[in-house]
Amino acid sequence: MAFADNLKQLPKVSHLSALQLFDGAGNIVATIENKPGQAGSLAVYNHLAQLYGAITGEAAKKGLELYAEHAADAQAHPGKHPNIDRLVTLVTEGGQLRVKQIFSTGME
Numbered sequence: 001m002a003f004a005d006n007l008k009q010l011p012k013v014s015h016l017s018a019l020q021l022f023d024g025a026g027n028i029v030a031t032i033e034n035k036p037g038q039a040g041s042l043a044v045y046n047h048l049a050q051l052y053g054a055i056t057g058e059a060a061k062k063g064l065e066l067y068a069e070h071a072a073d074a075q076a077h078p079g080k081h082p083n084i085d086r087l088v089t090l091v092t093e094g095g096q097l098r099v100k101q102i103f104s105t106g107m108e
Contacts, residue, residue, distance in 0.1 A: 003040065003068040010043045010066075011050070018102040019045050021055065021086075029097065032083060034104070041083040049099035060090035 013034060019042055021030045032042045044066050045055065052059035064071045067084050074084035090096065 001068060003066070003070050006066045006068060007040055007043055010047045013039065013043045013046050015104055016042060016046065016101055017104045018042070019049070020100040020102060021045070022098040022100065024095065030083070030086065038083075045083070045099065046101070049101075055087070055090060055097040055099060057090050057094055057096070059096075060087040063087045064091065 016034050018031050018033045020028050021032070023029050032038050032045055034042050044063050047066070048055055048059040048063050051062070055063070064084070064087050067074070067081075067087075070081060071084055071088075074081035075088065078085060086097075
């Protein structure tokens with residue numbers, strides 16, 4: 001299935017303004033915002049966190065499946081898709097990322 005089709009199957013994220021990703025030492029390694037160009041990644045990462053409790057190697061493999069054609073493009077062009085690159089690194093090097101949801105206030 002294509003990425004756009006996969007997104008339609010994921011839980012909605014309109015209640016989120018962002019996700020923060022933390023490494024094992026508690027450092028923020030990334031923030032994925034609910035804005036054009038990142039909203040799809042927000043939905044993927046949020047779904048993975050709900051399923052797995054964190055972004056683990058196993059979760060990252062599932063995430064790469066969800067990214068579909070974009071995962072192949074990311075592997076062909078490292079750096080073009082940093083949210084996918086992060087999942088590839090978790091699959092190849094291990095580790096996990098803790099996810100913190102930042103909820104929308106409705107005042108934005």
